[in-house]
Amino acid sequence: MSRLFKNDVLEGQVALITGGGTGIGAAIARELASQGARIVIASRKADRIAKAAAGLSAELGQEVLGLPCDIRDRDAVSALVEGTLAQHGRLDILVNNGGGQFLSPAEMIRPKGWDAVVETNLTGTWNLTRAAADAWMLKHGGRVINITMLTDRGFPGMAHSVAARAGVEALSRTLAVEWAAYGLRVNCVQPGLILSSGMNNYPDGGELARQTQSEIPLKRLGSCEEVAWMVAFLAGPAGAYITGQVLTLDGGRTLWGNTWPIPDPPTLPEVLIPSEPWEQDGD
Numbered sequence: 113m114s115r116l117f118k119n120d121v122l123e124g125q126v127a128l129i130t131g132g133g134t135g136i137g138a139a140i141a142r143e144l145a146s147q148g149a150r151i152v153i154a155s156r157k158a159d160r161i162a163k164a165a166a167g168l169s170a171e172l173g174q175e176v177l178g179l180p181c182d183i184r185d186r187d188a189v190s191a192l193v194e195g196t197l198a199q200h201g202r203l204d205i206l207v208n209n210g211g212g213q214f215l216s217p218a219e220m221i222r223p224k225g226w227d228a229v230v231e232t233n234l235t236g237t238w239n240l241t242r243a244a245a246d247a248w249m250l251k252h253g254g255r256v257i258n259i260t261m262l263t264d265r266g267f268p269g270m271a272h273s274v275a276a277r278a279g280v281e282a283l284s285r286t287l288a289v290e291w292a293a294y295g296l297r298v299n300c301v302q303p304g305l306i307l308s309s310g311m312n313n314y315p316d317g318g319e320l321a322r323q324t325q326s327e328i329p330l331k332r333l334g335s336c337e338e339v340a341w342m343v344a345f346l347a348g349p350a351g352a353y354i355t356g357q358v359l360t361l362d363g364g365r366t367l368w369g370n371t372w373p374i375p376d377p378p379t380l381p382e383v384l385i386p387s388e389p390w391e392q393d394g395d
């Protein structure tokens with residue numbers, strides 16, 4: 113049962129969530145299901161997605177379909193959309209949540225690493241959005257919600273991913289205009305630091321999160337459930353007049369904080385406050 117929304121607002125609708133077997137994606141699956149949507153989750157690891165689908169099915173009292181899919185592989189993406197339509201006969205909500213990156217200073221990112229992150233987070237999002245649009249949404253309408261990251265300032269250590277996610281946001285604004293006439297809404301949710309299983313992907317991820325906590329004005333990390341609520345808001349009738357937007361959910365972090373120390377040069381330039389010549393004689 114949703115703690116925030118009426119429980120039947122998505123009744124009869126079908127939601128496909130990539131990365132729906134872990135962390136933020138699983139919370140989104142729970143929240144949309146609790147509002148009545150039928151759920152399909154997908155990610156690369158077949159065993160992980162099958163286990164998560166079985167777990168969510170037991171928890172939610174509905175049969176959650178779990179399909180393996182690497183969003184970088186266009187044939188697999190088409191098969192995922194076909195599998196969803198074969199099972200449920202419609203596809204109303206697509207949540208492009210599946211993705212990831214590794215932490216690295218920009219000068220250490222190798223071509224292979226760059227390509228993998230951009231292919232996953234930008235091209236993968238496009239692959240699935242396009243497949244869902246072609247197979248269903250351009251005819252019947254729908255909602256696409258893309259999970260991105262904080263792109264408004266620099267994101268040191270994540271040059272590849274922040275570039276890809278900013279690309280997703282630009283894509284979303286563009287599709288929101290081009291596809292509005294088809295009854296399609298496209299939005300992004302931009303989470304700050306969220307306490308999710310994804311933290312384990314980083315060496316000392318827990319420690320990094322604990323350190324960063326003090327740099328967030330609300331002095332805590334976000335929860336997966338809070339991201340899911342924002343997604344549900346955009347997916348349901350409350351979001352009916354919102355398209356092409358990027359909604360930030362970061363406890364105020366974008367407004368403040370400095371997680372990347374910049375070393376001083378050997379000598380700092382002298383700070384001299386300028387004055388006009390006629391003001392320099394001590395008058």
Ligand SMILES: NC(=O)c1ccc[n+]([C@@H]2O[C@H](COP(=O)([O-])OP(=O)(O)OC[C@H]3O[C@@H](n4cnc5c(N)ncnc54)[C@H](OP(=O)(O)O)[C@@H]3O)[C@@H](O)[C@H]2O)c1
Pocket residue numbers: 130131132133134135136137154155156157158160161181182183184209210211212213232236259260261262302303304305306307308309310311313
């Ligand atoms: N946690 C945060 O603080 C935070 C902040 C901003 C943005 N985000 C973003 O939010 C999303 C969810 O993150 P999370 O924290 O819940 O981490 P997570 O548990 O690591 O979730 C990532 C999910 O994406 C799936 N995935 C990765 N590559 C994929 C691919 N090529 N094709 C299909 N599925 C793929 C993974 O499953 P498989 O390994 O089985 O493929 C996994 O289920 C990610 O895009 C993440 O970058 C997270």
